[in-house]
Amino acid sequence: GEDVEQSLFLSVREGDSSVINCTYTDSSSTYLYWYKQEPGAGLQLLTYIFSNMDMKQDQRLTVLLNKKDKHLSLRIADTQTGDSAIYFCAEPPGNRDDKIIFGKGTRLHILP
Amino acid sequence: NAGVTQTPKFRILKIGQSMTLQCTQDMNHNYMYWYRQDPGMGLKLIYYSVGAGITDKGEVPNGYNVSRSTTEDFPLRLELAAPSQTSVYFCASRGAGSRNEQFFGPGTRLTVL
Numbered sequence: 701g702e703d704v705e706q707s708l709f710l711s712v713r714e715g716d717s718s719v720i721n722c723t724y725t726d727s728s729s730t731y732l733y734w735y736k737q738e739p740g741a742g743l744q745l746l747t748y749i750f751s752n753m754d755m756k757q758d759q760r761l762t763v764l765l766n767k768k769d770k771h772l773s774l775r776i777a778d779t780q781t782g783d784s785a786i787y788f789c790a791e792p793p794g795n796r797d798d799k800i801i802f803g804k805g806t807r808l809h810i811l812p
Numbered sequence: 813n814a815g816v817t818q819t820p821k822f823r824i825l826k827i828g829q830s831m832t833l834q835c836t837q838d839m840n841h842n843y844m845y846w847y848r849q850d851p852g853m854g855l856k857l858i859y860y861s862v863g864a865g866i867t868d869k870g871e872v873p874n875g876y877n878v879s880r881s882t883t884e885d886f887p888l889r890l891e892l893a894a895p896s897q898t899s900v901y902f903c904a905s906r907g908a909g910s911r912n913e914q915f916f917g918p919g920t921r922l923t924v925l
Contacts, residue, residue: 740918741919742902742919743914745914748913788854788855792912798862799845800912800914802854802855804852804853
């Protein structure tokens with residue numbers, strides 16, 4: 701069945717780069733997503749990548765997609781205290797577009 | 813636009829009580845979703861709707877009911893609250909945009925004692 705896996709915790713020093721990894725199972729997904737959840741709030745779309753792309757860069761964010769290994773990563777350059785949040789990897793299951801499956805989320809903790 | 817609004821923000825229920833979690837969106841989105849979030853478990857889809865009058869079960873529908881009589885509103889009903897339903901509940905909506913982005917409400921924190 702469809703599944704999205706990611707590690708639960710990551711600690712990074714302020715100013716360093718953060719890399720959050722995700723593996724997914726469905727190779728037919730058109731998009732793959734990264735959502736961000738700040739404390740006490742709902743999720744918000746952070747970035748996304750088309751499945752026919754290898755990389756997408758948006759300011760401090762870089763998304764890398766390895767379709768062969770079904771691996772997605774999110775790199776945050778120059779990590780700031782405001783980046784402290786839970787980051788969810790997500791994909792639509794089975795090429796459907798009416799719902800998406802979320803990973804369990806990676807909690808990013810920023811060390812001073 | 814207010815986006816997706818949820819009420820109440822917090823609620824404590826006794827076992828066996830019932831309640832309705834309200835969700836409203838003002839973006840004219842056809843798709844709406846209810847998720848529950850438990851620590852370390854990510855989001856689990858409870859019910860979803862692809863348009864007014866149409867609802868479908870998600871991953872964890874037992875103990876819940878929904879209705880979608882209008883495009884704007886998608887209430888979630890708990891009939892006989894159980895401690896296992898203690899969670900944070902999020903409503904989301906999605907339009908017909910090409911990237912299928914879901915917009916989330918601020919959540920309702922429910923405790924069943």
